[in-house]
Amino acid sequence: MTAGVAAAGGRSALDEPLRPVGRQWTFSWAMANLGLFLANYGAQQIVLPRQANAIASDQDAAVVVQSWANACASVATVIVSILAGALSDRTLHRTGRRQVWVLCGVVLCAVAFVFQGSQHSIAGVVVGWTAFTAGFAVVFVALSAAVPDDVPVNQRARVSSYFAVGTACGPLIGVAAVTFLLTGILDAYVGLALLLLLCVLPFGFLTRGIPLRRTERPPLALRAITLGVFMPLRSADFAWACGQRALINLSNALAQIFLYQYLKDAVRFDPDLGTLVLLVCYTAGIVVVAIPVGRYSDRTGKRKRIVVWSSAAQGAAALILAFVPTFPAAIAGASLLGFGYGAYLSVDQAVVTQVLPHAEDRGKDLGVLQLSSALPVIVAAAIGGVLITSLGGFPALFLASAIAGLAAAFCVLPIRSVS
Template identity: 30%
Template sequence: MSPNPSDDTSSPLSDPQAYELPLNQPATIQVGAERINDALADTSADTLPKLRTRYLWAIYITQLTLFIAFIVPIAFSLAIRVAQVAPDNRDAILALAVGLPGLFVVIGTPLVGMFSDRTRSRFGRRRPWLLFGSVLGLVGSATIALTGDVAGLVIGWSVAYTGYGIAASMLGTHLGDTLPALQRGRVMGILGAISQIAPILGISVAGALVASPIGLFLLPAGIAFVGSLFFILVMRDPKVNTPRPELKLSKVFEGFYFNPRRYPNLAWVWISKACVFLAISMSGLYGVYLLTTRLGLGPADIGALLATTGLLGVVTGIVGAVGSGYLSDKLKTRKPFLVFSAIALGASMIVSGTSNSVPQYIAGGLLLSLSIGVYGAVDQALALDVLPRDTDENGRFLAIIGIGSTLPQAIGPFAAGMVLALGSGDYTVVYIVGAVVAIAGALLIIPISAGRRADLDTHSVKVMR
């Protein structure tokens, strides 16, 4: 296997794929939808050599193990552990435990990406940071498994979550360094499927281990560490001898803002996306507790139900992604599909939040995955449609649009916690407010003036360099 050195020392903010990190299980469907659509793209060859199949399998295994440890606690395990440690204050503590590390990931991963660009270790640029993130994930998860107090739980998950975010972003950045265009569609499509399937596998296992904190956290963390370590040992990440790029925090901050008056279409896309992802984040936080209090299900039954709903949701998510991608290309319009998906997202939250039976909850989950699949396939194309034409900064603007999804996911748990407190502990209120936010996201799509000027195929979206 030949090394694949890269002399590109541009900021990682110019590679949006590297920061497309889902911060909750529903968001994995959106990321998967984008990558599955990338698999349908026509790609051309470039100067990078093809990655061998066995090397790609090492990447796939690492992605699988990381996403099990990264997403499963947010979707299931953390809620179970919080209820065990602090049953009287579980709602507020869960919001804190999920939201705080989410903010660390949003702020920290771009900085780590920048530092990795400057790394000149003989072990490469990305490998040391991948190892660092994997160790943080293992240490933080072990802290949760072995501690019995709230502080240890919150600090432990903050450390673990930050570590997994660093590791996942380094894996994505390594792909940006080494993956040739000829292979990107197929590889990103497979990674998209893995990002959706991994949490389902993890929840299936975690549901049988609810009585054991070590089984809930340390086992998946150990699997993720072994998976990452295996890839670290075979990783082709040669030392880079080019001069270090200048370290300017101002360049980092440029990747977080733009003038909305100058680029109003981009502003409408950003705020609409932020509303949709805020709703997605709110929808997933208290699902375990809703099922416990409303339907009287035990932790093991909840794990089985979430796994079943997730497996069926992968199917509906893919159907929504591929179907809407094809139709939006055929009709040369994006906005109707995005409006539909945001309204369907709001409807799914109402169905789930008012559930009085298992079938109703499953129906809400399937509608959720369908809506996110449609959204994930089309919103990326609309973002490209409205990119400013008077600049040569597509990477920076795409990264800013990406923040429109990651930042709301980070603040969503805090918003859900506040709504729950104001709603006297009624989980249905959280879902209803989330539905209102989603519908607001649909309405904010209407002012976008891209209209029928959708001249880029949805299935030809190219965001990686």
């Protein structure tokens, strides 16, 4: 049997969903997100640095390779997120608007990883990582748009909390796999590609959304799509939600993305083992808080105060990493970072789906919002290299993370459509 709400009494694809989604839909959706983050973090934290170190001659050169790969991938993310969202809004497939995009995106991710694993040049790494990031953007936008399509408002924080658990456990599994089992470069990329397919394909094949009627299909025009990127930003709530999401993800990314190099060069600890240990602590922090905080949020309707708490926790974690470069302090910082980010993720989907201006543009608007989630990771890799090599080293990196985390709290307060 297929999961979903396809038989919801003739409901339009543009209507607000009222019927709760079942466990099968929630599980396959959470597993798809787990697979995305498993592959992304396993590669970003371990395999890409390992490949960069194999290509480059020293630490600074390896950082530059990573920065170039992520900077180029950011361009693809901007374009693909918006186009994939807009095109999925107009998709008339019988299984719904999002499922076919999930399938196409995950295949692109897998092919890109196999290609990247065979590369031995900076150009090859940049091309492979850019293609993977494009596929990641397609899948993530489609999965995000499935939430306002199918999940009622009073169930979204609970669904978001499972998203938090999935996206926390995914990186841990990915890093563990490439640390202990897939210790080469090619085998790591191929292994991550297979795990990604295993996690994501069930949602694409086994769930169904509400098919879009041809009469409901918005016109397709490049000018309209281009202008549509900026139109939702005229909504103050949408703009503030973009800002707070971008800042809290930038804070989290700055605190994590160069942990491998931080452990190797500042803490003087085995970076493979150390990254895994810190990721375990980070994941435990997320898992402990995510589901109870999500249920609390759905029960009370409160979202903004949770974002404020999480922002403060992330800022404090970054300060620990900045000024106490020891492994025990890094464990404390990673745990606190997990508590903060887990609380945030437990309400993230609820917050962003409650500020969408128009039902017919959910995918495109979430594609815009996706930029505030994906670009900070890529921007962090690009500017992080500059902070480390030219503007004060690792303390400057983590201080920037703390500032971004605290600034996120001020962006969520003006949002009126969220309590």
